[in-house]
Amino acid sequence: MAAAIALAALAPAARAETGVVIERATGSVQLVDNAQRAKLARVEGLGDLSHASLVFSHDARHVFVFGRDGGLTKVDLAAAQVAGRVVQAGNSIGGAISRDGRIVAVANYEPGGVKLFDAATLEPLAEIPATYGTEGKRAKVVGIADAPGNRFVFSLFEAGEIWVADVADPRAPKVTKLANVGREPYDALITPDGRHYIAGLFGEDGLALVDMANVEAGARRILADYGRGGEKLPVYKMPHLRGWAVAQGYAFLPAIGRHEVLVVERATWREVGRIPVHGQPVFVMARPDGRQVWVNFAFPRNDTVQVLDVERRAVVETLKPGRTILHMEFNAGGEEVWVSARDDDRVVVYDTATFRRVAELAAQSPSGIFFEWRAKKIGL
Numbered sequence: 001m002a003a004a005i006a007l008a009a010l011a012p013a014a015r016a017e018t019g020v021v022i023e024r025a026t027g028s029v030q031l032v033d034n035a036q037r038a039k040l041a042r043v044e045g046l047g048d049l050s051h052a053s054l055v056f057s058h059d060a061r062h063v064f065v066f067g068r069d070g071g072l073t074k075v076d077l078a079a080a081q082v083a084g085r086v087v088q089a090g091n092s093i094g095g096a097i098s099r100d101g102r103i104v105a106v107a108n109y110e111p112g113g114v115k116l117f118d119a120a121t122l123e124p125l126a127e128i129p130a131t132y133g134t135e136g137k138r139a140k141v142v143g144i145a146d147a148p149g150n151r152f153v154f155s156l157f158e159a160g161e162i163w164v165a166d167v168a169d170p171r172a173p174k175v176t177k178l179a180n181v182g183r184e185p186y187d188a189l190i191t192p193d194g195r196h197y198i199a200g201l202f203g204e205d206g207l208a209l210v211d212m213a214n215v216e217a218g219a220r221r222i223l224a225d226y227g228r229g230g231e232k233l234p235v236y237k238m239p240h241l242r243g244w245a246v247a248q249g250y251a252f253l254p255a256i257g258r259h260e261v262l263v264v265e266r267a268t269w270r271e272v273g274r275i276p277v278h279g280q281p282v283f284v285m286a287r288p289d290g291r292q293v294w295v296n297f298a299f300p301r302n303d304t305v306q307v308l309d310v311e312r313r314a315v316v317e318t319l320k321p322g323r324t325i326l327h328m329e330f331n332a333g334g335e336e337v338w339v340s341a342r343d344d345d346r347v348v349v350y351d352t353a354t355f356r357r358v359a360e361l362a363a364q365s366p367s368g369i370f371f372e373w374r375a376k377k378i379g380l
Helices: 002-010 372-376
Strands: 018-023 028-033 038-043 053-056 062-066 071-076 081-087 091-097 103-110 113-118 124-129 141-147 151-156 161-166 174-178 185-190 196-201 207-211 219-222 250-254 260-265 270-276 281-286 292-297 305-309 314-319 325-330 336-341 346-351 357-362 366-371
Touching: 018 053, 038 357, 053 091, 053 366, 053 372, 062 091, 062 103, 071 091, 091 141, 103 141, 113 141, 141 196, 151 185, 161 207, 196 250, 250 281, 260 281, 270 314, 281 325, 292 325, 336 366, 346 366, 366 372
Parallel strands: 141 185, 325 366
Antiparallel strands: 018 028, 018 366, 028 038, 053 062, 062 071, 071 081, 091 103, 103 113, 113 124, 141 151, 151 161, 161 174, 185 196, 196 207, 207 219, 250 260, 260 270, 281 292, 292 305, 305 314, 325 336, 336 346, 346 357
16 A cells, blocks of 8 residues: 555656636636646636637736627636626627737728727727728628737628738738739638638638748639539538648648538648538647547537548547537647536546547537637647
8 A cells, every 4th residue: 555655656647737628608717727627716707608719828827708798708727707898899709819929800890891909908900901992891700810020910801801910010001902802712721830720711722722831922712613423402500710730741620511521731731632421610729649530520510520530531439428519729738628518517538549538518408619729829
């Protein structure tokens, strides 16, 4: 017994990593310890979180939560309380934090555009109206991401444009506008190295690719006509690209309105394969070691998660975590994945090696799950 106690004392303790679970129906977030798989606290008063996302400050002390009601809320994770809140628009869809951690950018549907705020004080710094065309209309802004060199890159849905904002002077941002990138860009990702920004196109088959090291070259169309000859299916939920399904030199992307995941070679940005899956993919997310990709699905097949083996490019496991699976998040090492089952009011935790369900946590209509390893990562 004494030997067992001594060995236990020498074993490294699991490091507590704070996570945040969006509780969309109650305007609250639940703070969790993902090493202990335990609830720490609940913070309330965050407004409409029906399509909420968040980013971490670079020291992981705070999160900035972007609510559907235009609310930007700063939450102090150590104190488990709201540190600041401003309703800055009528309808917003997400945001990002600059590479130096000083500026928070919010992407707005109504009025269309981007607003910049001081990360320390939430003081408004500047607005970038998403104005396009000869009539001065404003487009919905989607797919916003931070980029190297203290830039933000984002897409204008109705305009079919991608803009890059240099915020070295956050009160006077310099904007480069790329026109005619394709019809209705709807979401986007920036690759983990910050080199390429990829926007999905809702209005046509294909994606728009921007080389962030050569923005002046414009956007390049990739995967054009990937749906040619196939049956057009109704789209029940817009797929999401933010999640970094980039692994072992390939990008794994959801095909709009199709029961497929597209496999794209990063060296050439050409399609090299397709993986048939259970339904219309929503999130396609790579495990941190790049050996697996996890996929959830749109209504009416949204009770299922499938696991793809990257080397075999095939489905290796199908799981049924619960009703209305909205999001997934890996821990920093990728040994576990947390899955939100909104209509069961719970978060389910799986071992990614054995696919065994190892824990469940109660949560109120959970959606997005975010762990603090994101704090220093580009595009997340």
